[in-house]
Amino acid sequence: MAKKTPTPPPASPSAPSGKPNGGGFGCPFARRRNRYHHGDLAQALIAAVRVLVERDGAEKLSISEACRMAGVSTAAPYKHFKDRPAILRALCREGFRDLGQAMRTAVASVPAPGPGRLAALGKAYFAFAQANPGVFRVMFGMKREIGDPEDTETHEVAHDTMTIVIGEAAAAIGESPPGEESKGLACVLWTFVHGVATLHLDGDYEAAEIEVDTDGMIDLAAHRLIPADRKRP
Amino acid sequence: MAKKTPTPPPASPSAPSGKPNGGGFGCPFARRRNRYHHGDLAQALIAAVRVLVERDGAEKLSISEACRMAGVSTAAPYKHFKDRPAILRALCREGFRDLGQAMRTAVASVPAPGPGRLAALGKAYFAFAQANPGVFRVMFGMKREIGDPEDTETHEVAHDTMTIVIGEAAAAIGESPPGEESKGLACVLWTFVHGVATLHLDGDYEAAEIEVDTDGMIDLAAHRLIPADRKRP
DNA sequence: GGTTTCAAGTTAGCGTCGCTCACTTAAGTT
DNA sequence: AACTTAAGTGAGCGACGCTAACTTGAAACC
DSSP states (O other), X not given: OOOOOOSOOOOOOOOOOOSTTSSOXXXXXXXXXXXXXXXXXXXXXXXHHHHHHHHHOGGGOOHHHHHHHHTSOTTGGGGXXXXXXXXXXXXXXXXXXXXXXXXXXXXXXXXXXXXXHHHHHHHHHHHHHHHOHHHHHHHHHOHHHHOOTTOHHHHHHHHXXXXXXXXXXXHHHTOSSOOHHHHHHHHHHHHHHHHHHHHHHTTHHHHTTOOOOHHHHHHHHHHHSSOGGGOOO | OOOOOOSOOOSSSSSOSOSTTSSOSSOTTSOOXXXXXXXXXXXHHHHHHHHHHHHHOGGGOOHXXXXXXXXXXXXXXXXXXXXXXXXXXXXXXXXXXXXXXXXXXXXXXXXXXXXXXXHHXXXXXXXXXXXXHHHHHHHHHOHHHHOOTTXXXXXXXXXXXXXXXXXXHHHHHTOSSOOHHHHHHHHHHHHHHHHHHHHHHTTHHHHTTOOOOHHHHHHHHHHHSSOGGGOOO
């Protein structure tokens, strides 16, 4: 079967056209010097797109510019991705994996389940959004544009992330296995924290001239939105 | 002086070039029949943009297509608006006026202040988002792209909307005049309802395979997020 | 070790977009 | 009737997403 060309040996150093390879020397996206084939253009493109999306915002993203960063022609991406949305879906997947990782770390940092852990989970979600606003927007705000019902992989990774929240909600109210009540609580908490994140990132709090204590709000929500009769320390 | 041979004078007022005026007969955006000047192109453009933004999503909006709907050339908008963001800002203003109106109506529909009225306010916000998803996105999700610090008018209209929420929050907890506590409560409620609206519109609840009772969630938030010691029937 | 194969590059080009420029039209003023 | 000017026009620029046809060169095969 076809092997995936893992770092082939640097043999023939003949200089090709030299044009498209120009930009990148220290740049991590760029093709290696004097190589016709890139090595891993797909990953390099995603990395470049990520940088651009964070620098200019997800809506202004230009695939052409990402190509320039990677040192390839503007036609090259379409050997690896169907179209622009497909590239963004790949970034989306990366984002969900990173977010899931961050959330699992947050959970592990609080010894016992309960409101404190839920608050930590929410803060990790918000911190991710703040640290990766562009990717966050791609993940949650561009489904209508880039979403593809056939793309089960992205769907699964996203779903896994939500499962973490439901699991912790269940643990907080002592429901095992997680049932409707846990789902409801998880949904309410997600909704609130997502509201904080989007209003903050989109600059809407600023526009409304409200100073927000995001951590305080998340703490409040985590404690106040749990049904009183199910509350545990 | 070299003349540019532009569409030779039609001599008779009937049937001019026929091209740009083509599309619109029953169409409300289109120029009046056989008129060179449109009458109110600025408003017609905003109306067309509104339709497009709802039909295709705010990100895919093409000003050129709006021009076609209005029956004018693609250069015409720039006699009325600085650039594309300025057109969207105008739509944004319209949106905030509509939202404010809807919220005031909702407030008036509940006799006494309190959690019930706050819930009605939240539901009106959500209903607006659901009825005008494209405009809602322009209003709250595109500040970074279209925002202009010099545009005080949009800022004011937006700020007025928030003032309604703060006023009702103050009334609900009996703080007069509205102070920090009211602002905090208003902010928390806004955040939650905005979270519901965005996750719903962006299809994120669907993706997570969660069925949400949005009205129920808003009711819950309106009752549960008010500080217990300030609560009134 | 030469030949063949084919994934992964290339250039050229299409149609669309936002926007500018120089020009024309027509409505209002004097 | 002549002048001014807001509001139209077509032509055209550079950037974009994407396709088509061609080229390169590393790996697979005899």
